[in-house]
């Protein structure tokens with residue numbers, strides 16, 4: 001008997017077009033779509049197709065993927081018109097604000113961004 005397939009994450013369902021998403025970029029490794037509850041004029045989530053739950057669950061095998069995502073994030077910020085002023089955020093774990101357990105980079109831009117973040 002085979003084990004039942006693990007249920008898909010919310011973001012896998014968006015990637016697979018099972019639920020709607022405003023997709024702005026995709027390639028063989030990752031997909032980016034607009035956050036449903038944006039915290040800035042530009043608020044895009046960049047998600048690897050591989051369902052890594054949290055950044056701390058990534059392994060050395062994911063090194064190229066993670067580097068690729070950084071470069072894609074920069075490209076998306078440029079595409080959105082904010083190539084020289086954007087912020088990337090990864091919330092790792094519930095106590096750090098993570099609510100969807102499929103690794104994602106928040107790409108935030110389009111307003112002044114204070115430091116430190118809340």
Ligand code: AMP
Pocket residue numbers: 010021033034035036037038045090091097098099100101
């Ligand atoms: P985090 O809290 O870091 O896990 O970020 C999860 C993000 O996913 C939040 O900013 C949510 O607004 C966003 N989000 C939740 N559901 C959706 C959805 N269906 N489409 C797009 N973004 C979503």
